[in-house]
Amino acid sequence: VKRPRTALLAAAGIGVVMAVLVVVLVVADPATERRSESPLVGKPAPELAGAQVDDTRPSYDLAATDGRFTLVNFFATWCFPCKVEHPELVRFAEEYDGAVDVVSVAMDGAEPARAFFDERGGDWPVVDDDDGAISIRWGVLAPPESFLVAPDGTVLSKITGGVTFGGLENLLARVTGG
Amino acid sequence: MRRLVWALLAVVVAGALWYGTTDRDERTASERADDIAADLRCPFCRSESVRDSQADVAQNMRAEIARRIADGESDDEIVDALVASYGETIVMTPSGSGTASLVWVLPVAALVGGLAALAFAFRRWRST
Numbered sequence: 001v002k003r004p005r006t007a008l009l010a011a012a013g014i015g016v017v018m019a020v021l022v023v024v025l026v027v028a029d030p031a032t033e034r035r036s037e038s039p040l041v042g043k044p045a046p047e048l049a050g051a052q053v054d055d056t057r058p059s060y061d062l063a064a065t066d067g068r069f070t071l072v073n074f075f076a077t078w079c080f081p082c083k084v085e086h087p088e089l090v091r092f093a094e095e096y097d098g099a100v101d102v103v104s105v106a107m108d109g110a111e112p113a114r115a116f117f118d119e120r121g122g123d124w125p126v127v128d129d130d131d132g133a134i135s136i137r138w139g140v141l142a143p144p145e146s147f148l149v150a151p152d153g154t155v156l157s158k159i160t161g162g163v164t165f166g167g168l169e170n171l172l173a174r175v176t177g178g
Numbered sequence: 179m180r181r182l183v184w185a186l187l188a189v190v191v192a193g194a195l196w197y198g199t200t201d202r203d204e205r206t207a208s209e210r211a212d213d214i215a216a217d218l219r220c221p222f223c224r225s226e227s228v229r230d231s232q233a234d235v236a237q238n239m240r241a242e243i244a245r246r247i248a249d250g251e252s253d254d255e256i257v258d259a260l261v262a263s264y265g266e267t268i269v270m271t272p273s274g275s276g277t278a279s280l281v282w283v284l285p286v287a288a289l290v291g292g293l294a295a296l297a298f299a300f301r302r303w304r305s306t
Binding site: 006010038039040043046107131132133135136137138139140141142 | 221222234239261265266295302303
């Protein structure tokens with residue numbers, strides 16, 4: 001009499017575990033849609049220093065530009081969303097001139113980046129990262145990605161994908177409590 | 179003669195202990211870079227290691243590993259630097275501490291629990 005009862009209990013236990021697993025799999029986000037926060041957020045910004053793609057300009061060093069917010073934008077000239085976001089960056093840089101510095105990091109070489117800016121406008125520092133060292137330090141996966149850095153050098157936020165003027169305004173308002 | 183044998187034995191034991199406990203890394207820089215890259219997951223493609231992936235980010239990570247090896251950094255320092263940028267998820271082998279340690283603890287706990295349940299069930303069946 002007891003043997004079937006034990007078997008029934010074991011089967012019920014396995015059934016419960018299976019049911020919990022099914023619920024977890026149904027409710028959880030698909031792995032492809034999950035977006036993780038950057039481990040850099042809340043920490044001091046990694047080093048960002050180097051020659052600019054326009055060699056008539058002096059070398060850039062993020063550490064030397066304290067006192068203002070800085071938007072660090074990683075882009076490549078072959079990347080379509082980078083082309084789409086560029087006019088938004090130009091507008092943001094113009095309207096927030098003096099309050100927020102913009103710096104771009106060119107991920108595919110100085111010459112294409114120079115041509116990109118000549119064609120599309122934008123008058124801010126563009127650092128050459130042809131060897132990928134800066135992108136790796138900043139944990140960049142694929143362009144475009146942007147980071148908002150506080151005046152004290154802390155990384156406040158990471159934006160994956162293209163930015164918009166409105167999105168940047170909202171982000172700035174959120175971090176400044178405005 | 180016997181003393182000589184003992185002395186020889188002591189030398190052999192001491193030598194074996196020294197050899198066994200000395201940290202010798204005889205790998206070339208390229209082998210070290212390969213080993214480190216094999217232990218890291220490509221953060222963009224996920225299913226491949228940094229060593230095997232052809233994604234841009236994996237290629238850049240391999241170059242960064244080579245640069246850091248040339249700068250004299252240890253394997254742990256290099257992995258720590260990349261984890262600081264990309265997060266713990268790029269490490270192929272889960273950490274033995276924090277929540278990730280559950281990956282190691284849970285299977286063992288399940289095995290022990292299962293064996294205990296089986297032993298309990300067999301004993302009850304035998305007694306009936």
